[in-house]
Amino acid sequence: xxxLHLIWCNLxxxxxxxxxxxxxxxxxxxxxxxxxxxxxxxxxxxALAGADRLIVREKVSIINLLPVSYEARMDRIPxxxxxxxxxxxxxxxxxxxxFFMQNPVEPEKFLKIHPEIILPPDEEKAWLATRTGAxxxxxxxxxxxxxxxxxIPIRSTIWAQANGNLTWTFDIVGIYDGKDKGTxxxxxxxRYDYYDEARxxxxxxxxxxxxxxxxxxxxAEVAKRVDAEFENSPAETKTEPEGAFIQGWASQLGNIVLxxxxxxxxxxxxxxxxxxNTMAQAVRERTGELGVLKAIGFxxxxxxxxxLAESCLLTVMGGMVGLGLALAITPIIxxxxxxxxxxxxxxxxxLLIGFGLSIALGLVTGIFPALQAMRLRVADALRRM
Amino acid sequence: xxxxxxxxxxxxxxxxxGLLSLPQRRGAxxxxxxxxxxxxxxxxxxxxxxxxxxxxxxxxxxxxxAIVMRSGAxxxxxxxxGENEVRVIADAPGITRTAKGPLASxxxxxIIDLPKRSTGTDANVPLRGVEPAAFQVRDHLNVIQGRMFExxxxxxxxxxxxxxxxxGLDVGSTIKVGRYQWPVVGIFSADxxxxxxxxxxxxxxxxxxxxxxxxxxxxSVKLNSPGAFQAFKDTLTxxxxxxxxxxxxxxxxxxxxxxxxxxxxxxxxxIAFLMALGAIFGAxxxxxxxxxxxxxxxxxxxxxxxxxxxxxxxxxxxxxxxxxxxxxIGGALAxxxxxxxxxxxxxxxxxxxxxxAFKVTPQLLIQGIVWAAIIxxxxxxxxxxxxxxxxxxxALREL
Numbered sequence: 001x002x003x004l005h006l007i008w009c010n011l012x013x014x015x016x017x018x019x020x021x022x023x024x025x026x027x028x029x030x031x032x033x034x035x036x037x038x039x040x041x042x043x044x045x046x047a048l049a050g051a052d053r054l055i056v057r058e059k060v061s062i063i064n065l066l067p068v069s070y071e072a073r074m075d076r077i078p079x080x081x082x083x084x085x086x087x088x089x090x091x092x093x094x095x096x097x098x099f100f101m102q103n104p105v106e107p108e109k110f111l112k113i114h115p116e117i118i119l120p121p122d123e124e125k126a127w128l129a130t131r132t133g134a135x136x137x138x139x140x141x142x143x144x145x146x147x148x149x150x151x152i153p154i155r156s157t158i159w160a161q162a163n164g165n166l167t168w169t170f171d172i173v174g175i176y177d178g179k180d181k182g183t184x185x186x187x188x189x190x191r192y193d194y195y196d197e198a199r200x201x202x203x204x205x206x207x208x209x210x211x212x213x214x215x216x217x218x219x220a221e222v223a224k225r226v227d228a229e230f231e232n233s234p235a236e237t238k239t240e241p242e243g244a245f246i247q248g249w250a251s252q253l254g255n256i257v258l259x260x261x262x263x264x265x266x267x268x269x270x271x272x273x274x275x276x277n278t279m280a281q282a283v284r285e286r287t288g289e290l291g292v293l294k295a296i297g298f299x300x301x302x303x304x305x306x307x308l309a310e311s312c313l314l315t316v317m318g319g320m321v322g323l324g325l326a327l328a329i330t331p332i333i334x335x336x337x338x339x340x341x342x343x344x345x346x347x348x349x350x351l352l353i354g355f356g357l358s359i360a361l362g363l364v365t366g367i368f369p370a371l372q373a374m375r376l377r378v379a380d381a382l383r384r385m
Numbered sequence: 386x387x388x389x390x391x392x393x394x395x396x397x398x399x400x401x402x403g404l405l406s407l408p409q410r411r412g413a414x415x416x417x418x419x420x421x422x423x424x425x426x427x428x429x430x431x432x433x434x435x436x437x438x439x440x441x442x443x444x445x446x447x448x449x450x451a452i453v454m455r456s457g458a459x460x461x462x463x464x465x466x467g468e469n470e471v472r473v474i475a476d477a478p479g480i481t482r483t484a485k486g487p488l489a490s491x492x493x494x495x496i497i498d499l500p501k502r503s504t505g506t507d508a509n510v511p512l513r514g515v516e517p518a519a520f521q522v523r524d525h526l527n528v529i530q531g532r533m534f535e536x537x538x539x540x541x542x543x544x545x546x547x548x549x550x551x552x553g554l555d556v557g558s559t560i561k562v563g564r565y566q567w568p569v570v571g572i573f574s575a576d577x578x579x580x581x582x583x584x585x586x587x588x589x590x591x592x593x594x595x596x597x598x599x600x601x602x603x604x605s606v607k608l609n610s611p612g613a614f615q616a617f618k619d620t621l622t623x624x625x626x627x628x629x630x631x632x633x634x635x636x637x638x639x640x641x642x643x644x645x646x647x648x649x650x651x652x653x654x655x656i657a658f659l660m661a662l663g664a665i666f667g668a669x670x671x672x673x674x675x676x677x678x679x680x681x682x683x684x685x686x687x688x689x690x691x692x693x694x695x696x697x698x699x700x701x702x703x704x705x706x707x708x709x710x711x712x713x714i715g716g717a718l719a720x721x722x723x724x725x726x727x728x729x730x731x732x733x734x735x736x737x738x739x740x741x742a743f744k745v746t747p748q749l750l751i752q753g754i755v756w757a758a759i760i761x762x763x764x765x766x767x768x769x770x771x772x773x774x775x776x777x778x779x780a781l782r783e784l
Contacts, residue, residue, distance in 0.1 A: 009665070020670040026664035031656065038652060060563045061496050062509060063462065063736070064595065090463055099644075099733075158463045166457050234596075236563060248506040252731040254739065263427060267660060270423040274667040277416045281674055333655070340648045342731075 007310045013166070018314065021278045025318025025361075026325065028271040029354060033326020034333075035260045038348035040182070041341040043250040048182050049243035051216040053113065054223055056083075056209040059236040063088075065205035066235050068196075074211060077229055079222035081214050084109035085192070087207035091154035091168070100140050100342070101187040102154060103207075104195035113212050116179040123148070123174030131194045134170035137185030141175045143338060148172055152188075160200045168198075188340040203211070210242070268361065276365040279311045283369035289371050291381025304370040311366030317321060319358025323351055387701075395695035396702070399686060403703045410560065413675040417668060417704075417764075418711040421757050424664040425715025428657045429745055429753040430723045435649040435745035438730075442642045445578035446613040446635025447524050453621060455603040456628045460641060461494035461603045468599040470627055479617035480606045483521075488607040490519035493591045496737045497562060497584070499551045501729070508729070510551055511583040511737040513542075514591030522607045523580060531556040531571030536587050542571045546581035546740030550729040556582070562594050579638060582740040605634070642739075645732050661756055668764025674705055676768040683772050684780030693773040700769030701762065704784045708761020711752040719753070720745045 011018050056074070058064035065087070074083040086103040093100070107127050111117060119127075119135060127133045136146060146152065155167045170190050178185045196203055213222045223239040230237045240248075283290070290303060298306075327346050334344035407414050453474050458464035466474075475489040482488070493514035498507045517536065520526050534540035541560065546553045559566045567586065575581045592598065608614055618631040632640075676683070683696060729740040 016673060017670060020673065024663050024666040024670065027659055027666060031659045031663070034655065034659065035524050059497055059498070061512075061595075063496055069620075091461070096459060097644075155457065157457060157459045248508075251501065251504040251506040251510045254728060254730045263431065263656065266427045268424055270420050270667065271663070273416055273420055274670060277412070277674075278670065337648075337651065340644060340651075351640070371549075 003306060003309070007306065007313055010286070010310055014282075017070055017278060017281075020274055022318045022321075024271055024274050025315055025358075026322040028267055028318045028320025029358065030326045030329070031267055031355070032264060032354050033323050033330070033350065035264055035347050037326075037330050037344055037346050038341075038356070039260045040347050040350070042253055042343050043247070044182055044343065044347065045184070045246045046243050046250065048116070048180060049241070049246050049333065050114075050116075050212075051219075051241075051243070052081075052213050053242040054211040054219060054226070055242050056226055056237050056239045056246040057207075057209060059227075059238040062208070064235065065202060065207060066209065066237065068204050068206050070209065070230065070235075070237075073229060074161040074209060074226060077222070077225050079213055079215065079218050079225065081212040082109065082113070083209050083211040084113055085206040085209045086110075087192075087195075087205075088158070089154075089156055089195075090158045091156045093152065098144070099340075102134075103187065104192040105191055106190045106192050107189075110189065110288070110316060113210055116183045117176050118179055119174050119176040120168060123176075126173040127191070130171055130173050131191060132169065132171050133173035133245050134186040134190035135174035135176050136172055138175055138177050138184040139338075139342070140188060141172075146172055146175075148175065154188075159195075159202070161198045162200050164200070181345060182343060182347070186338075188224050230320055234268030268357070272361065272365055275311070275315065275361065276368070279307070279314075279365050279369045280372075282310070283307060283373050287376065287381050287384050291378050291384070294376065294378045295308055295382060300374045304374045307370035307373050308363060309368075315362035315365065316355075316358045319354060319361070323354045327351070388575050392692065392695060395691050395742050396699050398641045399691055399695055399699035400533075400702050403699055404688075404706065407703075410675060410678070412462075413671055413678070414707060417671045417675070417707050418714065420667050420671065421664060421708050421711030421760055422715035423445055424660050424760070425712045425753040425757050426446050426718040426722070427660055428756060429654050429716055429719035429749050430743070431653045432749055432752070433719065433723050433743040433745045435646060435653055436746050436749055437741045438642065438646060438649060438739075440744050440746075441739065441741045442576060442638045442646075443635075444525075445580065446575055446633065446638045447607075448633070448635060449608045449613075450522060450634030451606050451608055451614060451617060452637050453606070453629050453631050454602070456630045457628070461492070462496070464602045464737055465518060466491070466604065466629070468601075468602045470629070471601050471604055471672070473624065473626060474604045474621060474629070475606075477617055477620045479608050479613035479620075481609050485517070488518045488521050488601060489604055490516040490522050490606075491588060491601040491604050492516070492519065493588050493595070493597060493602050494735075495591065495595055497560070499553060499560065500551050502550060503728075505552075508551060509731065509737045510547060511735070512591065513580075513583045513585050514588030514760065515585055516565055516588055518607075519605065521583075522605045523575065523578075525574075525576035525578065529574045531569075533573075534570055534586055537589065538587070539565060539567050539590055540570045541584050541586040542573055543569050544581035544583050544585070544740070545572055545574045546727070546729065547584055547738075548572050549580075549727055550738070551742050560584070565594055579739060582738055641734050642732060644734055645730070657756075661760065664760050665763050668704075668708070668760050669767065672764045672768040673771075676700065676772045680772065680775065680780050683778050684775065686779050687773075688781065696773045697769045700772060701765045704765025704769070705758060705761045707756065708757045708764070711761075712757025715757065716745075716753045720750070 028326055071083055084106045086105050089102045091102045127135055132163040150172045151169055153167050153169045160166050219241045227237050330346050336345055454464035471491040475487050480487045480489055495512050496509040497512045499510045501508045534542045541553045554569055556569055559568045621629055621631050622626055723743045724745040726743040729738050732739045
């Protein structure tokens with residue numbers, strides 16, 4: 001710590017060079033933060049999936065519907081606590097760009113099986129009392145400025161009412177929040193009984209089921225039992241844990257993790273070159289001084305530590321500023337992306353990884369110059385002053 | 386200064402001198418060139434994703450093709466047309482008529498879960514039921530392996546892209562659709578268009594398997610000419626028996642890919658912008674140190690009588706040259722690594738997979754070189770101005 005002043009002064013020698021290197025590092029870490037947010041948006045849901053939930057869908061194709069009568073049969077399967085269903089409504093609010101999910105659900109069971117959805121009890125009561133009632137997540141409510149009591153018309157692309165009208169109107173009776181930062185609060189949920197009675201086609205059929213199982217370690221067995229129950233029926237099922245389902249959905253988008261990792265590797269490799277070059281020059285210029293330090297008694301290890309500390313200080317400063325900026329900018333970028341990527345934020349995990357990376361970067365860029373400094377012969381070095 | 390010609394010859398000599406001495410400064414030169422090459426390669430690579438995707442959409446829509454769906458549906462998947470409606474549509478004016486009947490194919494569009502080769506997880510693969518006219522309604526369809534499926538038989542034919550991306554779609558394998566087992570009898574190509582992501586079979590077979598009765602989802606037609614579109618559309622939309630929307634094929638595909646293209650483009654440009662910014666700082670850094678190392682040399686030139694602006698311009702040219710070399714290397718790297726890299730992703734709007742290849746187009750390569758040039762210019766400008774403004778005497782004395 002007592003050498004901090006020495007290290008800091010060394011960095012301030014060539015202010016321009018240090019600032020430019022710092023700026024490159026800052027930009028690299030802003031990019032890191034940005035890519036981490038993208039990755040979280042696309043595959044982050046997996047970590048938040050309920051360990052005690054299974055998703056059941058039609059085996060041949062996710063767009064095929066399942067009979068609502070399956071619910072009772074599912075509840076009787078050993079290992080199943082209870083089950084409930086949802087269906088894809090495919091609605092548009094004013095403009096296709098305003099996309100958010102709207103699903104008909106069984107209100108009480110839905111709230112029970114999704115404890116991460118936080119709805120005040122009086123709003124829950126209102127929902128149970130209003131057939132045309134709907135609850136909407138805070139993000140969507142804020143996006144469009146909806147309040148409790150508003151009547152929202154949504155035009156379904158799939159479902160028409162008995163009179164042929166594609167536009168359905170819902171009353172907002174509640175606004176829910178998510179328990180975690182990563183919980184999606186963009187969807188709107190309305191009542192299945194209203195939907196089933198009013199819809200023209202497909203009555204008694206639902207999109208998919210969510211099952212809560214009694215013991216999370218039994219997930220695979222219960223899933224097999226569910227599929228066995230409906231084997232050879234007109235609508236066979238495919239059951240898997242919620243995490244696997246979300247992972248599969250995310251994988252459909254492509255090997256996002258791989259692409260992100262590839263881009264980051266390229267970026268950090270380039271930064272490595274730039275910073276390494278800077279550090280190498282810094283050491284070369286100070287050969288004489290390093291000779292003096294060694295002459296007055298600094299050990300080899302101390303000289304190495306000094307050089308490494310300098311490079312690490314540079315990279316960690318750049319890293320923290322870069323990550324901080326990424327943290328600040330992400331909410332701003334999230335706005336225009338709202339319809340495409342509902343969740344766009346920088347998870348805490350990424351900040352920790354970023355910090356670790358900045359230290360690693362400092363060590364890697366500093367090691368060769370440090371070793372060079374260590375191997376200096378005092379007499380030669382002093383001659384080059 | 387003694388006139389423009391003199392000035393140009395000054396620039397010429399200093400630049401020549403600078404370029405010839407590049408081998409002496411290998412380290413700094415390599416750092417600049419590799420840094421810029423890396424940035425350009427990633428830039429072009431990321432933007433080639435959007436370019437490849439747009440290409441698929443462009444090829445898929447022919448100017449004299451049109452598609453009819455139920456009004457209010459935003460994709461074929463959610464549309465529904467009855468048997469009678471389909472017949473009325475096929476009788477509309479403007480459709481090319483052959484001896485076998487109008488070139489109109491009533492189709493079904495569903496998805497089937499099949500595992501992706503790359504991740505092993507399930508994906509929504511598009512499955513299309515067609516009528517015989519489908520092969521003339523769409524241009525460029527060719528069977529490249531095996532044979533076409535026979536009408537009325539439980540067989541399927543698979544698009545080239547789909548066969549590459551999803552498991553179990555080779556000629557001779559079978560896909561399981563509920564209780565049915567359908568053999569894959571052939572693979573077709575569609576010049577890179579969207580049809581290559583799909584599995585095709587007889588519409589009637591699909592109706593049975595997916596319990597659709599006699600209903601379809603869309604009708605694709607080939608018009609007499611691109612100009613016949615308006616009359617065709619008006620006839621159908623003014624018909625009280627029908628409740629449909631009519632789009633040109635090209636318009637339909639463009640709309641279908643809008644959101645995904647937007648996402649890829651926004652993300653691509655954001656990443657590209659940040660990389661370019663980082664590259665500018667890196668280039669400035671390298672150029673400043675490169676110029677600083679040559680302070681004495683530049684001061685000597687100025688002491689000899691070379692003008693300030695000549696020095697600045699020639700340093701800029703040198704920086705530009707290095708940047709362009711880096712840009713070309715980066716572009717070549719991107720081309721080799723990314724061009725025609727085959728992949729697939731999910732199009733949110735149609736809920737189904739679309740296979741495509743990254744495309745490093747000439748425009749992208751030019752864009753990459755332009756970015757490199759900008760980075761080189763900005764990176765070289767400030768250092769060279771500073772070099773030219775140093776007082777000669779003190780600069781000569783510098784180590």
